[in-house]
Amino acid sequence: MVTDVVCPFCGTLCDDIEVIVENGEIESVKHACKLGSAKFLHARKGRFTTPLIRGEEGHIETTIEEALDRAARILAASERPLLFGWATTTCEAHRIGVALAEELGAVIDSCTSVCHGPSELAVQDVGYPTITLGEVKNRADLIIYWGANPMHAHPRHLSRYSIFPRGYFRERGAKDRELIVIDVRKTDTAKIADTFVQVKPGGDYELVSALRLIVNGGELKEDEVAGVPRDQIYALAEKLTSCQWGVLFFGQGLTMTRGKVRNIDNAISLVRDLNRYTKFSIMMMRGHYNVTGFSEVLTWQAGFPFAVDFSRGYPRYNPGETAANDVLQSREVDAALIVASDPVSHFPQRSVEYLASIPMVTIDLHWTPTTELSDVVIPCAIAGIEYEGTAYRMDTVPIKLRKVLDPPEGILTDEEILKRLLEKVRALKK
Numbered sequence: 001m002v003t004d005v006v007c008p009f010c011g012t013l014c015d016d017i018e019v020i021v022e023n024g025e026i027e028s029v030k031h032a033c034k035l036g037s038a039k040f041l042h043a044r045k046g047r048f049t050t051p052l053i054r055g056e057e058g059h060i061e062t063t064i065e066e067a068l069d070r071a072a073r074i075l076a077a078s079e080r081p082l083l084f085g086w087a088t089t090t091c092e093a094h095r096i097g098v099a100l101a102e103e104l105g106a107v108i109d110s111c112t113s114v115c116h117g118p119s120e121l122a123v124q125d126v127g128y129p130t131i132t133l134g135e136v137k138n139r140a141d142l143i144i145y146w147g148a149n150p151m152h153a154h155p156r157h158l159s160r161y162s163i164f165p166r167g168y169f170r171e172r173g174a175k176d177r178e179l180i181v182i183d184v185r186k187t188d189t190a191k192i193a194d195t196f197v198q199v200k201p202g203g204d205y206e207l208v209s210a211l212r213l214i215v216n217g218g219e220l221k222e223d224e225v226a227g228v229p230r231d232q233i234y235a236l237a238e239k240l241t242s243c244q245w246g247v248l249f250f251g252q253g254l255t256m257t258r259g260k261v262r263n264i265d266n267a268i269s270l271v272r273d274l275n276r277y278t279k280f281s282i283m284m285m286r287g288h289y290n291v292t293g294f295s296e297v298l299t300w301q302a303g304f305p306f307a308v309d310f311s312r313g314y315p316r317y318n319p320g321e322t323a324a325n326d327v328l329q330s331r332e333v334d335a336a337l338i339v340a341s342d343p344v345s346h347f348p349q350r351s352v353e354y355l356a357s358i359p360m361v362t363i364d365l366h367w368t369p370t371t372e373l374s375d376v377v378i379p380c381a382i383a384g385i386e387y388e389g390t391a392y393r394m395d396t397v398p399i400k401l402r403k404v405l406d407p408p409e410g411i412l413t414d415e416e417i418l419k420r421l422l423e424k425v426r427a428l429k430k
């Protein structure tokens with residue numbers, strides 16, 4: 001049994017997992033939710049272990065050396081490649097990825113640009129009065145999930161940190177806390193909430209503004225705002241101002257709906273306003289387990305959290321122009337390296353059509369629509385199961401991923417693959 005294993009699935013990064021290994025395979029998993037258990041039990045199944053390159057008649061198997069040579073030639077010949085993905089690998093791999101982007105004069109971007117990109121922009125506008133999940137557990141008595149459904153996306157968030165655990169100042173666990181869910185529909189999280197506030201789709205900005213009006217001493221004259229009755233908004237404002245320590249967790253229901261960055265600006269400003277009455281904090285509900293880590297690494301190395309363009313020889317950041325979908329839809333990149341991601345399944349059609357038309361190298365272990373369209377596919381080991389590394393939880397606390405099993409023979413980690421790729425690119429560009 002391997003104890004204190006960290007689950008490499010969602011941004012909650014639960015670090016109390018126990019994994020039973022028998023005959024070199026994972027036999028069972030304790031403490032993880034369904035999502036985490038599925039990753040431990042099934043991630044090694046159906047993987048490919050031989051590098052592939054595209055030939056005349058489709059993909060053919062090759063050696064790691066040949067695959068790396070071909071990948072390095074594609075990237076070195078490119079004038080401005082796109083390096084995308086990074087949310088499900090380690091910070092050690094991110095560090096080499098940023099060095100590679102600088103060497104190539106590439107655009108480097110992560111899944112942040114299609115999930116919490118607006119949140120990062122808002123933080124730069126108005127700051128980020130945040131908290132750690134440990135403090136939430138010990139102190140918070142009012143929890144709000146706005147546009148987030150952790151019962152499905154982060155199943156142990158409530159039991160480990162926000163609602164159910166007993167904390168230093170919350171000895172009775174859920175009995176000492178109140179849960180409010182604000183969403184456009186009654187999600188499974190909303191079903192267990194003390195209060196559910198149903199907002200009209202696209203009405204979040206108006207509802208935040210109404211709350212700020214009341215919190216700042218104004219009078220709300222409308223009978224309802226964004227589908228929420230006036231009385232309910234006043235009752236909500238009363239709860240927000242009278243709690244001891246409130247925390248607003250928000251997800252893509254707020255970041256990717258009408259208003260985007262302005263929704264988050266406004267929500268952070270509401271939290272700032274509330275701190276005149278009580279303690280209040282805000283936190284992004286980050287999805288992939290190390291999407292936060294990539295923003296941390298890129299920020300300390302290049303100064304910006306995502307969508308960084310090195311094509312002028314220095315880091316430039318202008319989301320709307322330099323994010324992955326921007327450069328794909330404006331056809332401004334001429335090759336792509338995809339690491340630990342499947343953009344072909346998730347990007348808009350126009351981006352995918354262009355990705356399919358340029359040379360693409362992918363580092364991944366499962367067959368996906370992205371590997372299907374790639375010219376070179378390099379299989380890798382699984383971070384957090386087959387090798388150690390660093391990941392950042394959604395509250396930007398770094399956590400050491402543990403190793404449970406050896407990878408199949410000859411399979412390299414993302415960091416090792418990227419290091420060898422960087423060496424080969426440097427040799428070609430001399």
Ligand code: SF4
Nearest residue numbers: 007010014033036156
């Ligand atoms: S909540 Fe997230 S990190 Fe925790 S066990 Fe489930 S998938 Fe893993």
